[in-house]
Amino acid sequence: MTDTPETPRDFIRQIVAADLASGKHGQVVTRFPPEPNGYLHVGHAKSICLNFGIALEFGGLCYLRMDDTNPLRESAHFEEAIVDAVRWLGFDWGPRLTHASDYFEQIHGCAIQLIESGKAYVDSLSPEEIRAYRGTLTEPGRDSPCRTRSPAENLDLFARMRAGAFADGEHVLRAKIDMASPNINLRDPVLYRIRKAHHQRTGDAWCIYPMYDFAHTISDALEHITHSLCTLEFEDHRPLYEWILDNLDLPSRPRQIEFSRLNLAYTVTSKRRLAALVESGEVSGWDDPRMPTVAGMRRRGYPPAALRDFASRVGVTKKDHQIEMGLLETCVRDELNRNAPRALAVLDPLKVVLHNWPEDHVEWLTAPNHPERGDLGERSIPFTGEIYIERDDFMEDPPRKFHRLKPGGEVRLRHGYIVRCDEVIRDESGQVVEIRCSCDLESRSGSDNPASQRKVKGTIHWVSASHAVQAEVRLYDRLLATERAEARDEDFRAGLNPASLAVREGALLEPALATAAPGDVYQFERLGYFVADRKDHAPGRAVFNRSVTLRDTWAKIGTSA
Ligand code: ATP
Ligand code: MG
Secondary structure, eight states, X not given: OOOSTTSOSSHHHHHHHHHHHTTSOXXXXXXXXXXXXXXXXXXXXXXXXXXXXXXXXXTOEEEEEEOOOOTTTOOHHHHHHHHHHHHHTTOOOTTOEEEGGGGHHHHHHHHHHHHHTTSEEEEOSOHHHHHHHTOOSSSOOOOOGXXXXXHHHHHHHHHHHHHTOSOTTSOEEEEOSOTTOSSGGGSSOEEEXXXXXXXXXXXXXXXXXXXXXXXXXXXXXXXXOSEEEEEGGGGGGHHHHHHHHHHSOOSOOOEEEEEOOOEETTSOOOHHHHHHHHHHTSSSSTTOTTSOBHHHHHHTXXXXXXXHHHHHHHOOOSOOOEEOHHHHHHHHHHHHHHHOOEEOEESSEEEEEETTSOTTOOEEEEEESSSSOGGGOEEEEXXXXXXXXXXXXXXXXXXXXXXXXXXXXXXXXXXSOEEEEEXXXXXXXXXXXXXXXXXXXXXXXXXXXXXXXXXOSOEEOEEETTTOEEEEEEEEOOSBSSSSOOSSHHHHGGGBOTTSEEEEEEEEEOGGGXXXXXXXXXXXXXXXXXXXXXXXXXXXXXXXXXXXXXSOOHHHHHHHO
């Protein structure tokens, strides 16, 4: 199937296309409705790409609507983080940033409408009694004794609920549907509860707050949402969604369509669990680069285009499944490979002295910043008689196919000269502390000298000792040690990978990286992609996070586990 408007690539786009073709809707309107009670994660990113993507592709509109109906759990800080994340992902809501709380007056009016038409009542059972009366999957519920209250009595009680005459939990407003319904969501669901809490936007104007299903359905209708896209767990709520639309006088009739949640292997995609990690201090915050949050992935150096590409490759279905982390990393790698400038950096330095190099001589080599992208320019790299290489690029007693540096062997220093290992120097403990090499002074890469064409098997990266920039480099690994998080909340933290972060304090970078700005991403050749940390990288203190390795390492994990 090709990706043209005639053959939409998933079942939701097919529905949208058909509704536009049939004239059911002149314009598609979608929304992304987060609750501002935490940061957005990669699953939300999928939903954002779906909702905003459909609006863009079909010439429609998409609202960013804060579902702020629970003042106890929500905050303005979370709202700012959400707004930031959606913008960073590359989407524009124009003037359509809204809040369920913008509609509190209308939603309250809808409650009055239902009471007046005998379709809602104030219940005075305790929360425990309400639960007990609700029944179970196999047993029908029982009617509350308050179910027969007259509209007049309900209007009076509801007015006093709003006026603050009662304590939290003393009364609720319930829809009058069917206590024997096989669908528990239809057993007189609660529409409003008393909550004497300050709301981050409406302050103390309200002490009753609408429940999610009620507020959400009405908000959708008020915004003329045509297609209300949500995850599969809301499938059982759809009859309630429709009941609310059927029984109220609303300006439009949206259609709810469910799709499967995104689950990613080796991490968690539940806001509640991510919040638990933040609160327990197991990660440094919501934007810890190990977190699958949009803020964490941004700090990790993932480009927004990679996340959009990932969402599109994952697709939209009704089937519940788990996506491999390898797919996300492939998207990141593809994007960074195209755009990230190359640089030389040594994470675990071993000193190399070139004993025939002219004393104090500095030669500035020129190297392109990208093998294919001339537009990314070039830079100068200083070559001197004292350099550092990666400790594991030298082996004293290597296996046969080792093409890096070994006693008597030759290797090319990237963009520079061929060197030969003449002598190995150790400290008292026997640890190798220095390699003495001779340099083939005719062999500089790219020079006119025929010796520059001389082939040796290996090329390794390096930095000049006197010019190197010291850096802290943070290497991240999967958050969970197991593919799937434990089912029980109490247990999932035991499954955390204890080695999810390794810090290399003494890494050395080529001097061009001294001007890296927070958020700049480079490929450290042979090592992976690294981003200057947005929080901790500053003039005089270089801090880089590894975004992703150069090759997929997930396949290996799978076979050894
Ligand atoms: P969580 O389960 O992580 O707490 P949530 O559903 O409570 O998430 P909301 O802020 O209510 O978080 O979600 C906003 C929107 O994002 C909803 O439409 C929801 O269906 C969607 N969404 C949440 N998690 C995922 C996911 N893993 N995959 C796809 N969409 C998701
Ligand atoms: Mg939710």
